[in-house]
Amino acid sequence: MPAALIVTTLGLFLATGMLYVSQNQHRALLSATVRSSGWVAYQAQLEYVKTQSQFDITMLRPSRRALDELQFRLELLRSRLPLLYDSDEGRLLQEVAAQKEVLQHYEVVLDALIDSLPGLSPTAPGTLPSLRSAFYEIEPLGRVLQKVLMQSVAYNEEIFRREREVAASPAVVPFALLFVSGTCLVAILFMDGRRDRQRLAEVTAAKAEVTAVQDNLRAIIEAMPIGTIIVDPAGDQVRFINPSAAALVDPSPEHPEWKRLIRLAFEAAVDENGRRSGSLSMAFTKPRGEIVSLRGAVCGVIWEGRPQILILLTDTSRMRNAELQLMQAAKLATLGEMATAIAHELNQPLAVIKMAVANARRLVLSEADPEAVTTKLDRIGTQVDRAKRITDQVRRYARMPSDQSGSFSCRHAVELAAGFVAEQYRAAGIRMALDMDISPDLMLTGEQTMFEQVIVNLLVNARDAYDSKKHDTRQAQVTVRARVTDAEVVIEVEDDAGGIREDIIGQIFDPFCTTKSADKGTGLGLSMARNVVRDMNGTIAAANVEGGARFTITLPVARTQTQDVA
Template sequence: MPITAALGGTPLREAIRLALLSPAGLLGRLSRLSTLALLSLSVVGAWALALTVASQTGRTAVEAGFERAGAEALATEQFARKTIVISGMLRNQAQRWLTYSQPGDAGRRADVETTIRAILDNAELGIAQFGIVDAKGDVLWHSAGGHAGFSVGERDHFRRHRDGQVGPIFGRPSPGRDRLLPVSWRLADADGGFVGAAIALLRPADIAPLLANIVERDGSLSALVRLEGELLAGSHRAAPLIGQPVLGDPMREVLMRDGIFRREGPVVQGGPDRLTVGRLVPGTNLVAIGAVDASQTLQTARLLEGTAYLAAIGFTGLVILCAVLVLVAERARHAATEVAVLAAGQAELRRLHARLPAVIFLRDVAADGSSRLTYRAGDIGGVTGWTDGALDDVEDWTYLYDEHAPPRQEMVSRVLRDGSAKHHWRLRQPDGSWRHVVMRMERLSRRPDGGGEIVGYLRDASAEHSALESAAAAREELDATLALAPVVVFRARAWTCAACTWRHGRGCYREDYISGSLEQVTGWSEQALSSAGGLAAVLSPFDTVLEGIEAMKREGGWSADLTLRRPDGTTLTIRMTTRVVARPDDSALDFVGYLVDVTAEREAKARAITSARLASLGEVSGGLAHELKQPLLAIGLAVSNTQQAAEKGDLAAVRARLGRISGYVARAASVVDHLRRYARGADEDAPMVPVPVSTALDGALAVLGGTLRDAGVTLRVEIGDPVPAVLGQLVPLEQVLVNLIGNARDALASRQAGSPRLVTVTAEQEGDAVLITIADNAGGIPERVMARLFQPFVTTKGEDAGTGLGLSLCQGLVHHMGGTIAASNEGGGAVFRIRLPAAPSPA
């Protein structure tokens, strides 16, 4: 609210100014009627001023209370964000722990457990325990041990993870003395399937002193509350309220819509009135609460309000008395009486202003910027810290200001020119320390000579400055924590505009924040990356990045593996995961994300695929020998016959036998070519091309044909006409067919001798997809295995007959080509259905 409005408007302002500056000269020249009119106007002005001061003081006190509560809520949110980041780091460690599931991985699991306990040992993080549960909710590992057989399967936060929510999710406090607070994350396998949850347990008693450091005064409290309503943890004043509902439906609706609420009233039913601010922590069900005691905040305002009304009543009584004296007294006494009345009014105003939490002043400014103080009142000691009265009669306080305060002449000249100004600096205290203060000034009037009057106030800003410093310290601590993490966390904005032509008009992009771990993970310093154009400039393929931005617009998040170019020209394979946090308008996205180096993971996956492919080659080596032996025997016989024909001089017979030899050589070369191509594998980055299903099947049979015949398996092929073609890669499709047909052959080996052994392969186009089916009559897949069929190391063969990787790799190869694979038991056998994108028809 403008200062001039707070003083009651222009007419009252002028009356006050005349009463303060020259009451005797004015009243001495007024007639009796004009004197009575002025006194009446002064009464109205006094009541208007009293009402204005009372109203403005109450609103100012409430707003100041909400500002303190908001600062404490913001600091509490920063603490919560730090806890969430640490729990996320623990989640990543849990994800690693789950991947080390082989007998030889015990050492790796122990390293992960050591890392987790090292994080838990940091008391400043507030995390007491940590556990990992499987997809049923049973505890797999717990930092405190002794939890075998314990399950969280029926807990609300676990069910929400099972339904697809990633987290973090803050659950209800557990029963018991410690009332442990769970913070859980969803754990997923490489395909996004649910495999369990990571649960960090916070002890409210440990969190209480950390939150107590946030509150500013004894009557204040800070707390963490679930969006569902229960109070989870808080400073010492909030500790008895843990588990009680503190959020009603109206506040939840405001939080979900605006992300913040303000409320005046008790935090819980029957509690003291508080000014409360709640902030919803983005991406969670957690609300950070800051609250201050309303009675303490409004005590001074109520006292000042009563004082204002009493002053108005007293002033009114004095004016009435003056009016009576004016009517009955002699003209010679009028001036003295009225001067006394106005002097009393001025004293009342000074006494009223002395109770305000500010120092109010008026200055008369000359055209050259020089000025003089014409009025000053307020709580000088409370605002400045000089409580000994040393500044009460000193006009110039500039010698106490720090170097950030501009010269007074410059300040007042700017106010006359611009209409208002606000400055923030420090004021030296009697003990040599510093206090932060804010000065606000407004132009009151302007004279033709270029001078004028200004009004302003000076107030103590120490509280809000301390809150801002606490928030900045929390941010620095969070940055330091992220700098040690093996991931790069960032916040960015992508938008489109007519003026921006970044990357050939494809949109605008900038990073607003990037964690200090950038150079450790990628080799890029923040400055070098900015000069290179940001993350988008060093990631490829760029079209995939653009597709990711479109995916975020549609779905709110995105994840993909990309290639990152390092400063030295080498590359890394990284996994980028993003989530939209705000949409400033229809053309812009604010999103957060993280990068993880998955180069080693990709290399291990490639080695596993090669191992499985070579293992399958070993399984069919006998068939390959048969396929090669038959043409070689025929070649040997043909060579012998050719020699005999040559000795007889029969050139026609020689030419005929040489032709047959050439055909046998071509057949053997074809088998060797398929073997070499199959063993070499495919390039993951190779483009998708049209592949006729018959070509892939011929390649698979070149490897498997001999073993099928030796096993007495009949292969029935039913391919439509024209032959359907998929949009994919030849070698991966051949490997999928080799694995599935080979599995069917092995399953049929258990049938009794003389029983029919049949494998049927069909392919047909269905709309924009091609369906390939491989079926056998070997009795089907056991139900106990069906649910885990495509997981690594799952096999129905003996320990010495299979690696358990074949179907898992088949699923990965099919997914890489944009397709799906599924299995079922039908008609006395197993049926595998592969659905791949159909190749476009030739133009």
């Protein structure tokens, strides 16, 4: 827009200059023409005066020479008349146009006179009267020419006056136009400059605002209790850490332990497409040896004008420890509930031992074959091992869960969990069917005992479902299925105890949602099961199927031992 205005102004300026020059040229041409017209009128009037003088001379002293001179003057006068109305200069005078016919009349008269003069004799008596007659005949022509000359003189005087006026007054209009053009140009430049200044002010203000926002953002990030790390994807170099993040490793981004933390975070947050993105949950051993639980996320971010990676980490150790303790409490509660069944299971080998000891004593007292005594002692040893397996199982189940993930066999873990509740099922008359279509080498990643607790919870819930509905346990069956689909393992625990109430099935994984009586359940089992499965990057869902409920756990497969070897 300013450029268009400048171009327009320059155009006007040039047009004004060209108009000024053109007018000056036109005026000069007009002046020249008017002056030329005066010359034409003057020449005609001069020739008329000379002709009249020659008439006077010839009539005073008639001679052949005088007559010839008169003829010459008449011819000159005759030649001057067409110049008046046939030339541009002559036509400029209004009087010439008005007297054109008169002039042409006198051209005829003069032609006749010119033709008659050779026939006149200087001495003939009739010559003088003829000359006098001719003199008076052309006298009106003299007045016409005098009038034309006077008009020409008037024109020249007017031009002279105007020229003097122009000379006296300089070219106001062009100067005015130049002034206006210049003013417009200055105004445009001023407005343009003002706008530029405004824009500059706006840009400066915006930049100051961005700087303030960046400073505020940085101050907020610095003060946040969430560890914030900016990593340059080229070489995974730490570009920024806030104090919360520094507390995890070291205030210096150059500390070598940052590399380990970043690698672990990237491994924990890799999404299904292999990108470093998403939420993460991981354990991290600080340089001083303290193990902390971290939760957070990894995402791309523009930092200092370049695409970089943002890692957000929150130390959830206290919350995680509370969660683990809660899980432990739930496990111990389950263990307490299972105490009767465990006691029964333990009583079986003890009973065998008691009987075998009685028989061995009798054999010893009767000095029987030592081999028979040895057989009894072997049997006792076998039963002691059996009892130890039971106590090991209880100790394993009662162990405080840790936050350290590892790879473990899915099939083995499910079988351990199923074995742990098998006696309860036997006591309750519920059949447990294991349909495990997975290899023992199929590995999962997580904390094995917590995963086993999930399966135990589901199996205990299924058993309780039969109890609560006074189901005919003779027909009761709980099926545990496991199969692999793509890169996931699907584990289902399905009962035929009538299913979950439709009004609570949507909240079944919420904390404190339970259908059991207060002495049988805390309402935290499924909630914790969901947390454990989520931490293993899996999902758990509940649905009612024909005659019962089905819980489906879907977990990503870590890798198989076979793959490891390969």
